[in-house]
Amino acid sequence: MKCKQVQEMLPLFAGRDLEENRAKLVTAHLQSCGVCSRAAQEYGEAGQLLQMFEPPQFSEAMYTGIRQRVLREIDRKSVTPTMFESISSLFRPPLRLAVAASLLLAVSVLALYFVINRNGGRQNQTVVVETGGSGQRKTPDLQASPEPRPENLATTANPKRSATDLTTFSSRSRKSRFRPSQKRTGATNAELVATRSVDPPQPNISLKSPDTPAEALRMEMQTQDRNIRIIWFSQPTKEGSPSESSKGI
Amino acid sequence: MALALEIQLPVNALTQNQQSLIHLIERAASGDTAAFEQIMIHSQQRVMSMTWRMLGNEADARDASQEVFLRVYKYLGRFKQDQDFFAWLYTITVNVCRDITKKRQQHGERFTSFTAGAGEETLDVLDNSESVDQTLVHTEQRELIARAMATLPDKERASIVLRDIEGLSTHEVAIILKSSSTTVRSQVSSARKKIKLYCEHYLRRKGAGTSHEV
Numbered sequence: 001m002k003c004k005q006v007q008e009m010l011p012l013f014a015g016r017d018l019e020e021n022r023a024k025l026v027t028a029h030l031q032s033c034g035v036c037s038r039a040a041q042e043y044g045e046a047g048q049l050l051q052m053f054e055p056p057q058f059s060e061a062m063y064t065g066i067r068q069r070v071l072r073e074i075d076r077k078s079v080t081p082t083m084f085e086s087i088s089s090l091f092r093p094p095l096r097l098a099v100a101a102s103l104l105l106a107v108s109v110l111a112l113y114f115v116i117n118r119n120g121g122r123q124n125q126t127v128v129v130e131t132g133g134s135g136q137r138k139t140p141d142l143q144a145s146p147e148p149r150p151e152n153l154a155t156t157a158n159p160k161r162s163a164t165d166l167t168t169f170s171s172r173s174r175k176s177r178f179r180p181s182q183k184r185t186g187a188t189n190a191e192l193v194a195t196r197s198v199d200p201p202q203p204n205i206s207l208k209s210p211d212t213p214a215e216a217l218r219m220e221m222q223t224q225d226r227n228i229r230i231i232w233f234s235q236p237t238k239e240g241s242p243s244e245s246s247k248g249i
Numbered sequence: 250m251a252l253a254l255e256i257q258l259p260v261n262a263l264t265q266n267q268q269s270l271i272h273l274i275e276r277a278a279s280g281d282t283a284a285f286e287q288i289m290i291h292s293q294q295r296v297m298s299m300t301w302r303m304l305g306n307e308a309d310a311r312d313a314s315q316e317v318f319l320r321v322y323k324y325l326g327r328f329k330q331d332q333d334f335f336a337w338l339y340t341i342t343v344n345v346c347r348d349i350t351k352k353r354q355q356h357g358e359r360f361t362s363f364t365a366g367a368g369e370e371t372l373d374v375l376d377n378s379e380s381v382d383q384t385l386v387h388t389e390q391r392e393l394i395a396r397a398m399a400t401l402p403d404k405e406r407a408s409i410v411l412r413d414i415e416g417l418s419t420h421e422v423a424i425i426l427k428s429s430s431t432t433v434r435s436q437v438s439s440a441r442k443k444i445k446l447y448c449e450h451y452l453r454r455k456g457a458g459t460s461h462e463v
Contacts, residue, residue, distance in 0.1 A: 011441040015412070017419060017434055046445040049394045050413050052387070055301035055310070063293050066311060070289065070318045071282055078280075 001029045006036045014043035271330055278325040285325075289318055295335065296342055302410045303346035305399060316345045339415075339425045343407050350403055397447040401440050408433050409440040 006029045012018045013026050030037045218233035270291065276284035293314065300313040320341050328337055398406060404426070411422045412433070423433045 011438040043445050046448050049390055052391055053394045055298045058297055066315050067286055067289050069315055074322055
């Protein structure tokens with residue numbers, strides 16, 4: 001065995017912590033090596049010094065003082081539990097589980113309530129965004145009415161086209177939905193109807209024709225592109241004057 | 250007022266002593282403070298020695314011992330009868346000392362030397378069987394080893410105190426320190442090496458100083 005290996009094992013050898021077979025090898029080496037033997041002796045001396053590492057003699061009064069302080073603290077805690085202890089005493093294992101379960105249930109119910117309400121609100125929202133000639137966006141209108149899904153694109157150039165090809169929206173509340181737009185000039189004005197509805201609405205084919213010549217006719221057609229809707233309406237006309245129609249895309 | 254008395258008992262008495270200790274523990278766990286005081290009397294010297302060796306001064310050792318007994322009372326309900334009570338006590342003591350050391354470090358305090366106050370106390374009391382020279386040598390050696398211990402990290406100090414001074418086995422020390430036997434052996438080996446090198450260095454310097462004086 002080499003001196004370097006023996007020197008590494010000497011600390012454990014000195015404290016009799018080395019395995020038996022290794023201890024025998026170290027012992028054999030020490031018998032023939034003066035340097036390692038001297039090192040082993042020094043470890044032994046340091047170990048003996050360590051046994052002298054005793055604390056000073058503490059007085060009985062000191063021990064009595066410690067005991068009294070401890071007992072006083074125990075009495076104090078037993079009479080007045082800390083706030084933490086009183087709160088934590090509520091959370092005994094069975095009660096703790098019950099409280100946790102009820103909290104979880106309450107949170108789940110609240111979350112479900114908000115999710116349902118949010119979805120229900122979406123269905124009823126129709127945002128009408130008008131952009132004028134200057135490109136300024138006007139404030140959107142909200143109307144509580146279901147929106148039919150666009151089935152096909154219908155042209156508005158020929159109002160004689162069959163109504164079955166059209167997906168229209170009835171103008172129930174003209175005041176809330178219909179904005180009397182100004183005279184439009186060509187494609188510069190665009191009227192967009194954006195919807196937030198997720199559910200596929202049923203196609204609502206209806207063409208409301210004015211009962212009297214005084215009522216305006218309005219037709220809205222949703223294209224396949226959800227963001228594009230074509231609105232066609234005519235303003236009420238006086239007798240003899242040609243009807244004004246406008247088309248917005 | 251209770252008296253503290255520690256007597257070396259034969260093995261048979263130790264077994265009986267253990268049984269009486271278990272009985273005391275049961276009573277203390279149910280809230281009997283008189284029984285708990287008996288437990289404290291039985292173990293106060295051991296706890297105080299351990300805390301002094303870990304922390305280095307009487308004031309900290311006293312505070313630590315107090316905290317140890319408070320924790321023992323608090324967690325007495327968790328103590329199992331098949332456990333070794335003193336091993337459990339040592340575990341609590343080591344943890345308390347570690348917490349105090351951490352708090353010290355957070356406040357920027359360095360490890361207090363063991364020599365603070367120790368030398369004065371020993372010089373006050375001279376053993377009649379020893380000569381003055383022998384006492385001085387004794388004191389010097391104790392201070393030397395105290396300084397060497399102060400240089401050790403907490404874990405190594407705890408390992409070597411439990412293994413070499415308290416006389417526990419490597420396996421018992423591993424249980425107390427919640428470590429493995431291999432780790433404990435490594436820590437003990439490292440601690441012994443450092444102590445030996447420190448003493449060697451000190452004696453070499455002292456020898457060089459003496460030769461200069463001559």
